[in-house]
Amino acid sequence: xxxxxxxxxxxxxxxxxxxxxxxxxxxxxxxxxxxxxxxxxxxxxxxxxxxxxxxxxxxxxxxxxxxxxxxxxxxxxxxxxxxxxxxxxxxxxxxxxxxxxxxxxxxxxxxxxxxxxxxxxxxxxxxxxxxxxxxxxxxxxxxxxxxxxxxxxxxxxxxxxxxxxxxxxxxxxxxxxxxxxxxxxxxxxxxxxxxxxxxxxxxxxxxxxxxxxxxxxxxxxxxxxxxxxxxxxxxxxxxxxxxxxxxxxxx
Amino acid sequence: xxxxxxxxxxxxxxxxxxxxxxxxxxxxxxxxxxxxxxxxxxxxxxxxxxxxxxxxxxxxxxxxxxxxxxxxxxxxxxxxxxxxxxxxxxxxxxxxxxxxxxxxxxxxxxxxxxxxxxxxxxxxxxxxxxxxxxxxxxxxxxxxxxxxxxxxxxxxxxxxxxxxxxxxxxxxxxxxxxxxxxxxxxxxxxxxxxxxxxxxxxxxxxxxxxxxxxxxxxxxxxxxxxxxxxxxxxxxxxxxxxxxxxxxxxxxxxxxxxxxxxxxxxxxxxxxxxxxxxxxxxxxxxxxxxxxxxxxxxxxxxxxxxxxxxxxxxxxxxxxxxxxxxxxxxxx
Amino acid sequence: xxxxxxxxxxxxxxxxxxxxxxxxxxxxxxxxxxxxxxxxxxxxxxxxxxxxxxxxxxxxxxxxxxxxxxxxxxxxxxxxxxxxxxxxxxxxxxxxxxxxxxxxxxxxxxxxxxxxxxxxxxxxxxxxxxxxxxxxxxxxxxxxxxxxxxxxxxxxxxxxxxxxxxxxxxxxxxxxxxxxxxxxxxxxxxxxxxxxxxxxxxxxxxxxxxxxxxxxxxxxxxxxxxxxxxxxxxxxxxxxxxxxxxxxxxxxxxxxxxxxxxxxxxxxxxxxxxxxxxxxxxxxxxxxxxx
Numbered sequence: 001x002x003x004x005x006x007x008x009x010x011x012x013x014x015x016x017x018x019x020x021x022x023x024x025x026x027x028x029x030x031x032x033x034x035x036x037x038x039x040x041x042x043x044x045x046x047x048x049x050x051x052x053x054x055x056x057x058x059x060x061x062x063x064x065x066x067x068x069x070x071x072x073x074x075x076x077x078x079x080x081x082x083x084x085x086x087x088x089x090x091x092x093x094x095x096x097x098x099x100x101x102x103x104x105x106x107x108x109x110x111x112x113x114x115x116x117x118x119x120x121x122x123x124x125x126x127x128x129x130x131x132x133x134x135x136x137x138x139x140x141x142x143x144x145x146x147x148x149x150x151x152x153x154x155x156x157x158x159x160x161x162x163x164x165x166x167x168x169x170x171x172x173x174x175x176x177x178x179x180x181x182x183x184x185x186x187x188x189x190x191x192x193x194x195x196x197x198x199x200x201x202x203x204x205x206x207x208x209x210x211x212x213x214x215x216x217x218x219x220x221x222x223x224x225x226x227x228x229x230x231x232x233x234x235x236x237x238x239x240x241x242x243x244x245x246x247x248x249x250x251x
Numbered sequence: 252x253x254x255x256x257x258x259x260x261x262x263x264x265x266x267x268x269x270x271x272x273x274x275x276x277x278x279x280x281x282x283x284x285x286x287x288x289x290x291x292x293x294x295x296x297x298x299x300x301x302x303x304x305x306x307x308x309x310x311x312x313x314x315x316x317x318x319x320x321x322x323x324x325x326x327x328x329x330x331x332x333x334x335x336x337x338x339x340x341x342x343x344x345x346x347x348x349x350x351x352x353x354x355x356x357x358x359x360x361x362x363x364x365x366x367x368x369x370x371x372x373x374x375x376x377x378x379x380x381x382x383x384x385x386x387x388x389x390x391x392x393x394x395x396x397x398x399x400x401x402x403x404x405x406x407x408x409x410x411x412x413x414x415x416x417x418x419x420x421x422x423x424x425x426x427x428x429x430x431x432x433x434x435x436x437x438x439x440x441x442x443x444x445x446x447x448x449x450x451x452x453x454x455x456x457x458x459x460x461x462x463x464x465x466x467x468x469x470x471x472x473x474x475x476x477x478x479x480x481x482x483x484x485x486x487x488x489x490x491x492x493x494x495x496x497x498x499x500x501x502x503x504x505x506x507x508x509x510x511x512x513x514x515x516x517x518x519x520x521x522x523x524x525x526x527x528x529x530x531x532x533x534x535x536x537x538x539x540x541x542x543x544x545x546x547x548x549x550x551x552x553x554x555x556x557x558x559x560x561x562x563x564x565x566x567x568x569x570x571x572x573x574x575x576x577x578x579x580x581x582x583x
Numbered sequence: 584x585x586x587x588x589x590x591x592x593x594x595x596x597x598x599x600x601x602x603x604x605x606x607x608x609x610x611x612x613x614x615x616x617x618x619x620x621x622x623x624x625x626x627x628x629x630x631x632x633x634x635x636x637x638x639x640x641x642x643x644x645x646x647x648x649x650x651x652x653x654x655x656x657x658x659x660x661x662x663x664x665x666x667x668x669x670x671x672x673x674x675x676x677x678x679x680x681x682x683x684x685x686x687x688x689x690x691x692x693x694x695x696x697x698x699x700x701x702x703x704x705x706x707x708x709x710x711x712x713x714x715x716x717x718x719x720x721x722x723x724x725x726x727x728x729x730x731x732x733x734x735x736x737x738x739x740x741x742x743x744x745x746x747x748x749x750x751x752x753x754x755x756x757x758x759x760x761x762x763x764x765x766x767x768x769x770x771x772x773x774x775x776x777x778x779x780x781x782x783x784x785x786x787x788x789x790x791x792x793x794x795x796x797x798x799x800x801x802x803x804x805x806x807x808x809x810x811x812x813x814x815x816x817x818x819x820x821x822x823x824x825x826x827x828x829x830x831x832x833x834x835x836x837x838x839x840x841x842x843x844x845x846x847x848x849x850x851x852x853x854x855x856x857x858x859x860x861x862x863x864x865x866x867x868x869x870x871x872x873x874x
Contacts, residue, residue, distance in 0.1 A: 078472060083471075091468065092464040093464065099457065102273070103457060106457075112458045113479075115450050116449055117453055118452045123274050126273055127266075127270055130269060142269035142270075165473060327683055380622070382818045382862065389811060390855075392811050392855055396855065512811075516687050520684075527680070553695050553698045556694050556695040557691070557695030559688075561692060566684070
């Protein structure tokens with residue numbers, strides 16, 4: 001039996017009387033293309049926060065590549081390859097996009113603690129960051145501050161930053177959120193071109209994206225897993241239709 | 252962008268241009284020589300004001316240290332005087348008790364202040380916002396109270412008397428005109444500025460900017476945020492300690508005001524006047540403030556307080572970026 | 584009555600009187616910090632204003648004590664509304680640093696203004712004769728004014744807590760402190776709520792400053808000298824909490840009095856050390872909200 005890239009067992013989180021994660025058991029296989037869907041308030045982003053370590057669970061275990069990381073701080077999990085993007089763009093708005101990605105590269109390479117050499121001394125890292133921007137078609141605006149970019153492109157930079165960290169497990173939190181439909185094509189493209197060895201979990205409302213990218217879907221409702229299965233099975237599931245998709249068939 | 256067209260025409264790959272531009276950002280700009288030329292010119296043009304000049308130079312170092320913490324790491328502190336005062340009293344107590352060698356006194360001040368910074372940082376930096384602010388104030392007040400009560404060592408309310416500072420390298424005696432003191436402060440400031448400048452342009456310095464802009468994102472790229480903040484806090488404390496030791500050695504006196512809220516508040520004022528987080532705010536704000544204070548507070552100290560307070564209010568409401576911010580706005 | 588017991592009773596008594604004053608002044612700061620997230624370091628200026636109004640009314644105009652107290656409270660509340668409308672509300676969403684600088688600037692201006700109008704010396708406070716005599720409880724007698732302070736303080740605190748629990752206004756404040764956006768979406772006029780809460784908090788501070796004029800001397804540097812204490816009470820109590828600062832004020836008031844009595848060579852040093860220890864244990868204060 002293959003070890004999953006990411007696994008949670010009995011993950012539990014409550015705020016007072018409100019339970020946002022109800023004993024969630026979840027497996028993300030290596031190289032997976034997995035989607036997490038559910039109505040608003042289902043607890044999807046909370047799940048990401050729990051898994052990445054931004055939020056502490058009340059109970060349960062989180063295992064990354066078989067190792068228990070439940071009590072490790074977020075930054076340590078990132079070093080082990082567990083990376084996320086943010087639903088609401090969380091970049092350094094006044095810094096250039098090149099610098100945004102370079103900061104991530106420096107962290108991964110352990111250079112970020114260097115207090116004596118100028119940034120230019122580590123040219124290879126800057127070039128690596130630039131190469132990443134090229135892969136995503138963003139190199140034209142490398143020196144522009146993030147705040148001056150179209151929102152769709154900012155979402156791409158989120159992905160670029162996460163790739164700079166060489167993730168083994170990548171959690172994309174609504175990568176197409178807030179992006180006008182004309183620009184979401186590039187995001188879908190970028191996701192489809194992600195390296196196959198990365199285990200990918202996408203949280204999304206955009207069903208086009210989900211059904212195009214995902215090989216497996218988990219449906220979360222009010223903190224509990226409702227059902228899990230292949231896209232066809234989920235699309236056909238009456239419970240899911242009732243709770244989430246309405247009566248409309250997916251595109 | 253227009254430059255992109257030029258770059259393509261010249262045959263350089265745009266990628267190299269962007270990478271190169273980023274990599275060269277730390278290069279020295281001719282304007283950066285200005286403060287040092289001005290300092291040398293001032294010594295020639297105003298030979299009677301060298302003592303004030305030394306104070307200004309040492310205070311620039313103090314403000315620079317505070318800017319690292321405030322402007323770059325985004326840690327708002329009301330207690331930076333704690334480190335200044337620790338450096339001052341360390342150097343002072345050494346000189347008053349038989350060890351007047353200035354350079355080692357300076358070093359001792361830096362180490363003592365750095366230690367206080369490290370230990371207090373361990374506690375204080377676990378929080379944010381008002382609680383952090385309050386804790387920085389408590390640390391400074393705690394030290395102020397300790398210095399007040401330990402009057403047998405520190406001189407208490409009357410201040411530390413009887414300091415005897417030896418000549419630098421055994422040769423350069425501290426003369427009555429303040430020439431040696433001025434040169435001493437200028438050289439120390441230069442060295443510390445150079446170190447601070449390297450730090451600010453290093454990957455570490457850039458990551459501090461990241462922590463200030465969006466700490467959440469920094470956690471998500473694997474930054475040991477608490478560790479970085481503690482490092483800069485300690486370094487800043489050590490630099491502040493050096494500035495305190497400088498003042499102690501060049502005035503041969505240390506008083507309780509070196510640990511006061513007034514001093515911590517003043518350093519915020521000079522940075523807001525000059526501009527926070529741009530390395531040179533201290534170089535602009537401190538001379539402006541101290542020269543003005545020298546002129547006007549003699550006339551009426553009450554009015555001085557009032558106008559400074561009013562200036563702060565006005566600057567915050569209307570001119571947030573300080574002098575350097577206004578330059579930025581004109582450039583655009 | 585043994586010496587140790589007598590000393591303990593004295594410490595508790597005087598400490599509680601100090602605690603009442605600290606609480607009345609600081610509770611407004613705690614609520615406005617929790618409600619508006621605004622770092623108002625100049626809060627002590629309102630307490631000082633209350634003190635100046637009361638001492639001037641009594642000392643120079645012979646106004647009766649209770650009326651003077653009322654006038655001090657009202658005057659401070661009104662002044663705070665002016666400051667809030669003109670200045671503070673522009674900076675509610677500003678950086679911490681901006682708020683610190685603005686309020687520090689206001690403190691400096693207040694020091695100058697107070698020196699200009701009232702001179703540099705501390706204002707003498709003479710409690711009215713009907714409160715000055717000792718109160719004899721049999722086993723010992725207690726100074727009348729301090730006893731009044733404690734009773735008055737207890738009464739005000741109870742009224743405050745009941746008011747916040749039972750009145751419409753109180754419910755709205757608590758809801759807004761808990762979750763501002765939620766409160767806005769159910770129709771609470773947060774702008775008006777801020778102003779009213781600010782006025783209430785500052786008015787209480789003015790009253791506290793007035794009542795406590797012989798404990799915390801009314802002088803131009805009042806806001807600077809006592810800033811640390813107010814901040815400690817609020818931070819140790821927990822921002823946004825009503826009860827937290829009460830417990831914190833009791834701890835600080837009694838501990839400070841005790842340390843100064845038992846170990847005068849070390850003075851206030853212990854209070855600061857104690858604060859750091861408490862905050863090490865509970866970084867958000869004793870009653871602060873958990874993450």
